[in-house]
Amino acid sequence: MNTTSPKSSLAKLGIHTTKHKSLKVMVMGQSGVGKSAMVVRFITRRFIGEYDPNLEKIYTHSTTFDNELIQFDVLDAAGQPNKEDCVSLDANIRWADAFILMYSVTDKCSFDECNRLKFLIHYYKRRRKLGSNNKDSLSDVPVIFVGNKTDQAGDRMVSLEEGQRRSRDLECASFHEISVRESIDQVQAVFRDVFRFWRVLSKFSKLKRSTSDVQNVSDSALSPDSGCSFYDSSANETRRSFFIIGKACLEENDHTESTDELGTGSLCSSRSNIDTPFRSRASTDGTLLSRPRRWRYPPPGCLMPHTNRVERRMSISARGSNASY
């Protein structure tokens, strides 16, 4: 008897099932922008008018993009969350691998709300990164920015250009204007983009993890203390090579180092020590050249006549009493 397994049938069609991927997507946006309508359209291909606004639900749907079978777990977040939902927002954001951030082109408030939501994504994902041994990074989480209801052209309050600009400002992976009501293809394109960016960024992060030297640098670039940001908003680019980040961060560290020296260690340091960049004090033969010593209470010989401690304390106190709050 000639039997064909479902797997081999799919393989004949060019669909590879060996790596069945699961992708967790969270759809966020103000109430009424069309989140539920979009998710249901994606899954059933039908446009359904009304939904329970308080219903928060995970839909599971398998489909193929780029010849890969992929299972989407889509969380349709409630647009008007109650108190308990706010508590679970943290958990929901941490749960998701990718985000669709949605507004309605007919509603300026929903457009502005995206700033806050993007901030929350950034905030909770960063907390996850810091709390989980750096397994995830902000750069691994694609956010697709979507303006819905383009069919209501007469009621438009947000232009295409404003949407594009905001997408860049919020450092989203990509931007779409769609009408869930009018076009299933536009909805499909949104989810295809989610999948593609997620795939690329997760490969990128694996590569990053395997390149440990670069990883160290890029981790420090992403740390809240470093003062370096992953994205270059001045260049208006959504993604940058982390080699560039590493360079920028080293420069930043050099800068911080010298500022620090000037601020706290200057009493006993000669000018040449202050100006010595960090790298020139490092050595390649395994020995670390000593850092200039910083005195908490400098020995008497080191004090300049006009910078003794009593004078400094008085000046701080004077500043405090003049300060206005």
Ligand SMILES: Nc1nc2c(ncn2[C@@H]2O[C@H](COP(=O)(O)OP(=O)(O)OP(=O)(O)O)[C@@H](O)[C@H]2O)c(=O)[nH]1
């Ligand atoms: N004209 C038009 N109406 C739409 C479109 N998409 C959704 N709607 C309508 O917008 C209203 C709100 O849609 P929902 O899908 O419930 O919006 P939501 O974002 O899920 O809202 P919450 O559940 O409250 O968070 C419904 O009346 C939909 O029929 C669209 O593309 N065009």
